[in-house]
Amino acid sequence: MTTVKCIVNTCTHYLYGDRCSAGNIDIMHEEETAMSQVVEQTMCKSFTHARNVFSYLGSADNMNVAGTIAGLVNPEYLVSPSISCTVSSCEYWAEGARCVAEAIEVNGLHSDECQDTNCKTFSRRANA
Ligand code: SF4
Ligand code: SF4
Numbered sequence: 001m002t003t004v005k006c007i008v009n010t011c012t013h014y015l016y017g018d019r020c021s022a023g024n025i026d027i028m029h030e031e032e033t034a035m036s037q038v039v040e041q042t043m044c045k046s047f048t049h050a051r052n053v054f055s056y057l058g059s060a061d062n063m064n065v066a067g068t069i070a071g072l073v074n075p076e077y078l079v080s081p082s083i084s085c086t087v088s089s090c091e092y093w094a095e096g097a098r099c100v101a102e103a104i105e106v107n108g109l110h111s112d113e114c115q116d117t118n119c120k121t122f123s124r125r126a127n128a
Pocket of ligand 1: 015020025044046106115
């Protein structure tokens with residue numbers, strides 16, 4: 001399984017230690033009609049800004065509850081979501097919206113919206 005490291009500290013799913021407590025994340029092109037060519041054109045669509053308690057309630061249905069509890073008490077515990085990715089211009093993309101990289105990193109410190117986040121591991125496929 002691909003593991004996820006994330007530094008987006010403003011997301012409801014961010015867990016200290018640069019871990020993600022979501023059950024699944026959706027990595028997508030920023031533009032619906034354009035294939036990503038560079039890292040900055042990708043995004044984590046599962047980002048939800050941690051503005052208030054309602055933000056947490058709204059994203060609770062996509063929470064890895066058991067992993068989060070274990071991760072809260074143990075900073076070394078691997079908490080990582082599954083990935084659905086539609087960025088088919090990436091060399092790590094595979095049929096079925098799968099990512100075959102060993103690990104990915106999501107960046108976008110202090111992001112306000114999904115578009116501020118990126119899949120830093122994106123690497124453009126040669127013929128994309
Ligand atoms: S931005 Fe995406 S990868 Fe990062 S914590 Fe939020 S949902 Fe997880
Ligand atoms: S590395 Fe590529 S295939 Fe994997 S999640 Fe990021 S953009 Fe998608």
